[in-house]
Amino acid sequence: MNKAESERAADASAHQEMTGAEIVVQALRDNGVEHIFGYPGGAVLPIYDELFQQDHVRHILVRHEQGAGHAAEGYARSTGKAGVMLVTSGPGATNAVTPLQDALMDSIPLVCITGQVPTTLIGSDAFQECDTVGITRPCTKHNWLVKDVNELAATIHEAFHVATTGRPGPVVVDIPKDIQFAKGIYTSPQTAPRTSYQPRVQGDMEQIKAAIALMAQARKPIIYSGGGVINAGPEASHLLRELVELTGFPITSTLMGLGAYPASGKNWLGMLGMHGTYEANMAMHDCDVMVCIGARFDDRITGRLDAFSPNSLKIHIDIDPSSINKTVRADVPIIGDAGRILEDMVRLWRATAKADKPALKPWWTQIDIWRARDSLAYRPNDDVIMPQYAIQRLYELTKDREVFITTEVGQHQMWAAQHFGFEAPNRWMTSGGLGTMGYGLPAALGVQIAHPGALVIDIAGDASVQMTIQEMSAAVQHNAPIKIFILNNQYMGMVRQWQQLLHGNRLSHSYTEAMPDFVKLAEAYGGHGIRCDKPGKLDDAIREMIAVDKPVIFDCRVAALANCFPMIPSGKAHNEMLLPDEASDEAVANAIDEEGRQLV
Amino acid sequence: MNAQLQPTGSAYFITKETESNERRTLAVLVDNEPGVLARVIGLFSGRGYNIDSLTVSETEHEKHLSRITIVTRGTAHVLEQLKHQLERIVPVHRVVDLSIIADERGHDRPMERELALVKVRGVGDNRVEALRLADAFRAQVIDANTEHFIFEITGRVSKIEQFIAIMTPLGLVEVCRTGVAAMNRGPEGM
Numbered sequence: 001m002n003k004a005e006s007e008r009a010a011d012a013s014a015h016q017e018m019t020g021a022e023i024v025v026q027a028l029r030d031n032g033v034e035h036i037f038g039y040p041g042g043a044v045l046p047i048y049d050e051l052f053q054q055d056h057v058r059h060i061l062v063r064h065e066q067g068a069g070h071a072a073e074g075y076a077r078s079t080g081k082a083g084v085m086l087v088t089s090g091p092g093a094t095n096a097v098t099p100l101q102d103a104l105m106d107s108i109p110l111v112c113i114t115g116q117v118p119t120t121l122i123g124s125d126a127f128q129e130c131d132t133v134g135i136t137r138p139c140t141k142h143n144w145l146v147k148d149v150n151e152l153a154a155t156i157h158e159a160f161h162v163a164t165t166g167r168p169g170p171v172v173v174d175i176p177k178d179i180q181f182a183k184g185i186y187t188s189p190q191t192a193p194r195t196s197y198q199p200r201v202q203g204d205m206e207q208i209k210a211a212i213a214l215m216a217q218a219r220k221p222i223i224y225s226g227g228g229v230i231n232a233g234p235e236a237s238h239l240l241r242e243l244v245e246l247t248g249f250p251i252t253s254t255l256m257g258l259g260a261y262p263a264s265g266k267n268w269l270g271m272l273g274m275h276g277t278y279e280a281n282m283a284m285h286d287c288d289v290m291v292c293i294g295a296r297f298d299d300r301i302t303g304r305l306d307a308f309s310p311n312s313l314k315i316h317i318d319i320d321p322s323s324i325n326k327t328v329r330a331d332v333p334i335i336g337d338a339g340r341i342l343e344d345m346v347r348l349w350r351a352t353a354k355a356d357k358p359a360l361k362p363w364w365t366q367i368d369i370w371r372a373r374d375s376l377a378y379r380p381n382d383d384v385i386m387p388q389y390a391i392q393r394l395y396e397l398t399k400d401r402e403v404f405i406t407t408e409v410g411q412h413q414m415w416a417a418q419h420f421g422f423e424a425p426n427r428w429m430t431s432g433g434l435g436t437m438g439y440g441l442p443a444a445l446g447v448q449i450a451h452p453g454a455l456v457i458d459i460a461g462d463a464s465v466q467m468t469i470q471e472m473s474a475a476v477q478h479n480a481p482i483k484i485f486i487l488n489n490q491y492m493g494m495v496r497q498w499q500q501l502l503h504g505n506r507l508s509h510s511y512t513e514a515m516p517d518f519v520k521l522a523e524a525y526g527g528h529g530i531r532c533d534k535p536g537k538l539d540d541a542i543r544e545m546i547a548v549d550k551p552v553i554f555d556c557r558v559a560a561l562a563n564c565f566p567m568i569p570s571g572k573a574h575n576e577m578l579l580p581d582e583a584s585d586e587a588v589a590n591a592i593d594e595e596g597r598q599l600v
Numbered sequence: 601m602n603a604q605l606q607p608t609g610s611a612y613f614i615t616k617e618t619e620s621n622e623r624r625t626l627a628v629l630v631d632n633e634p635g636v637l638a639r640v641i642g643l644f645s646g647r648g649y650n651i652d653s654l655t656v657s658e659t660e661h662e663k664h665l666s667r668i669t670i671v672t673r674g675t676a677h678v679l680e681q682l683k684h685q686l687e688r689i690v691p692v693h694r695v696v697d698l699s700i701i702a703d704e705r706g707h708d709r710p711m712e713r714e715l716a717l718v719k720v721r722g723v724g725d726n727r728v729e730a731l732r733l734a735d736a737f738r739a740q741v742i743d744a745n746t747e748h749f750i751f752e753i754t755g756r757v758s759k760i761e762q763f764i765a766i767m768t769p770l771g772l773v774e775v776c777r778t779g780v781a782a783m784n785r786g787p788e789g790m
Contacts, residue, residue: 137639145634196690322684
C-alpha cells in the first residue's frame with residue numbers, strides 16, 4: 001500500500017467503532033507494520049482471530065516467545081523500522097523479558113504486545129496471569145497496561161512513537177482480554193506526542209563549533225563510532241564517511257557500530273575494545289582528541305577506566321543525556337541525533353576548517369607501526385579448520401552478495417567481528433550489551449523475513465545455537481533460507497577461555513559431552529545439513545550452503561582449543577593487550593591477577 | 601602490551617568511593633498516571649541510589665500533574681546521573697535539583713517542611729510534661745482522652761526529630777511522618 005492509500009485508509013478508519021482486537025490490527029497497519037512475530041495463547045486469541053481475517057499484516061509464528069523477540073530485533077536492526085512481537089499473558093510475557101532487555105541495552109526499537117487476563121481478574125492470581133507491566137518496567141523504555149478500549153489506539157500509536165524516536169528501545173503494551181473484545185472508538189495516529197517526552201535531536205551549535213575547533217587543532221585524533229550512528233539511519237553512516245574523508249582522521253568502532261564506516265576504508269582501524277585490534281586500542285590510548293559518536297563507553301570498550309585514554313580531550317555525541325559523563329567525563333558533550341550533528345559537523349568543517357594532513361602524518365606513521373603488529377594473525381593449519389580461517393573464507397565467498405550476518409554470543413561472535421568485513425550499515429546483527437546466547441538464529445529469521453532475497457547467515461557457536469535451535473522449525477515453515485554457520489569446537493569457547501585466564505584451566509562444565517548431530521538435526525527439521533572438518537573442503541562446503549534454497553545448518557568443525565585474541569585482559573588498560581603471538585599457556589594463566597579475577 | 605606488568609583494577613571497573621556524599625532535595629514533576637511512582641522508585645532501587653525521604657501528591661488536577669519530592673544522597677557524579685536517569689522516564693516532565701537552585705540564589709537550602717502525627721500515652725507528670733513541651737514546639741492536639749494525646753506537628757525535619765526524641769521517654773506510642781515537602785524561596789517558580 002502506498003502512502004496516500006494508507007492515509008485514506010487511516011481516515012476512513014478514524015473515529016470508527018471497532019473491537020479492541022480490530023483496533024490493534026488497524027493501529028499496526030497505520031504504523032506501517034507489515035510483519036509481526038508471535039505465538040498465540042489464551043489471552044491474545046481475539047487479536048489472533050483478527051489477524052486471521054486480514055492480509056495486511058503478516059504474522060510469523062515462532063516456536064518460543066524469546067525467538068519472536070530476537071526475530072523482531074533482527075528485523076528492526078536490518079530495516080531501521082520497529083520490530084513487533086505479539087505474545088500471550090503469563091509465560092508468554094515472561095519469555096519476552098530476555099529480548100526486551102536485549103533491545104533496551106542495544107537501543108533497538110521493539111514493540112511488544114502482550115495479552116493479559118481480563119481486567120476483572122487482574123490481581124486474582126488467575127490462570128496465566130503475571131504482573132507484566134511490573135516485570136517489564138525495568139527492561140523497557142516505557143510500558144502500558146490498557147484498561148479502557150477507547151485509549152487503546154492512542155496507546156499503541158504512542159508506543160510506536162516512543163520505541164522509534166530519541167534513543168530507540170523496547171516498549172510493552174499489555175492488553176487485557178476483555179479490552180480486546182470490548183467495542184471502542186479508533187483514533188488514527190496523531191502527531192502531538194505527550195509533552196513530557198520530547199527527545200532532543202538537534203545538537204547545540206556552540207558545542208558543535210567547540211568540537212570542530214578541537215578537531216582542527218588535533219594532532220593525534222581518533223573517531224570512535226557506535227551503534228548510535230547505525231540507529232540514526234543510513235544517511236548518518238554516509239555523513240560519518242564524509243567526515244572521515246574530510247578530516248583524514250583514523251576511525252574505529254564498537255561492536256554495535258560495525259558497518260557505519262566500511263571495513264575496506266583506508267582510515268579504518270578495525271574494532272576497538274576487549275577483542276579489538278591492537279592499532280585501534282593503542283590509538284585510543286594515545287590520542288589527543290577523541291570524537292565519540294553514538295557510543296557509550298561500555299566497560300568492554302574502555303578496559304580499566306582510570307587508565308582509559310589518559311591524555312585526550314573527549315567529544316561525546318549521544319542522543320541520551322544520561323550517557324554523557326556516565327563512566328567517562330566528556331570535555332565537549334553534544335546531545336542530539338548522530339545524523340543531525342554529523343550533518344552540522346560536516347558543514348562546519350567545510351566552512352571553517354581544513355584538514356592538515358601533514359600535521360597528522362606522524363600519527364599515521366605511528367598507527368602504521370601498530371598495524372604492522374598484525375594483531376589478528378593466527379597460525380594457519382592444513383589439517384584442522386581454524387575458526388578465524390572459517391570466517392575469512394565465509395567473508396570471501398559471500399562478500400559480493402547482499403549478505404546479512406547475525407551472531408550468537410561468544411568466541412565466534414568476536415571472530416566474526418574481527419574477520420568479517422562489513423561495508424554497509426544494518427548488515428550486522430549481534431547482541432552487544434546483554435550478550436544473549438541464542439540471539440543469532442531467531443534474529444536471522446527476522447532479517448530473512450525483511451529481506452527475502454538476501455543471504456542471511458547466523459555465525460553461531462555450538463553452545464549458543466542450542467539455546468534457540470527450535471526456531472529452525474519456524475524458518476522452515478516460513479521458507480526463510482537462513483544459514484546457520486556453526487563454529488563447532490564442542491566447548492563454550494569463551495567460558496573456557498576465561499576459565500583458562502582466571503581459574504587455573506579448570507574447565508568446569510564448559511565442555512559439551514553430548515553434542516547433537518547437527519546434520520541430522522537440520523534434516524529432522526526439514527532443512528539441509530552440511531558438515532566440514534577439513535580446510536581443503538571448506539570452500540566447496542560454503543558454496544553448497546549458499547546454493548541450497550532452504551534453511552541450512554553448517555556444522556563447521558574447528559580447532560577445539562583456539563582462543564580469541566588479541567584481548568585486553570580483565571582489569572587492564574588499552575595499552576596492555578594480550579596479543580596472539582604472546583599468548584603462551586603461561587601468559588594466559590597469569591594474565592589476570594587476584595583482583596581482576598573477581599570481575600568478569 | 602605485556603599483560604603481566606602490573607596489578608590492576610578491573611574491566612568491570614569498581615570505583616572506590618572517595619568522593620563525599622552530598623544531600624540533595626529534588627522536585628520531580630510527573631504525569632499522574634498508574635505506575636509512575638513505581639518507575640521512579642524502581643529507578644532508585646535498580647541503579648542503587650538512596651532515598652532518604654519521598655513525598656508525592658497530585659498538585660495540578662486539570663493537567664494531571666503530580667509533584668514528587670525526593671531527598672537523596674550521593675556523590676556529585678551519582679547525583680548528575682540520577683537526574684538524567686529520572687529525566688529519561690517517559691512521564692517525567694521536569695527534574696529540578698532544589699538544593700542547587702537554592703545555592704545559585706544564595707540561599708542555604710530550599711524551604712523544607714514535614715508534618716508528623718505523634719501519639720503519646722501517659723498519665724500524671726509525664727502527661728503534663730508532654731503537653732507543655734508540645735506547646736513549646738507549637739504542636740497541636742488533634743485527639744486526646746485521659747490516657748493519650750495525638751499531636752500534629754509541622755516544621756523542619758530537625759524540629760520533628762527533636763520533638764520525637766523528647767516524647768520518647770514520655771510514652772511515645774506511634775509516629776507517622778509525611779516526608780519532606782520542599783520549594784525554594786523567592787518569587788520564581790520551579
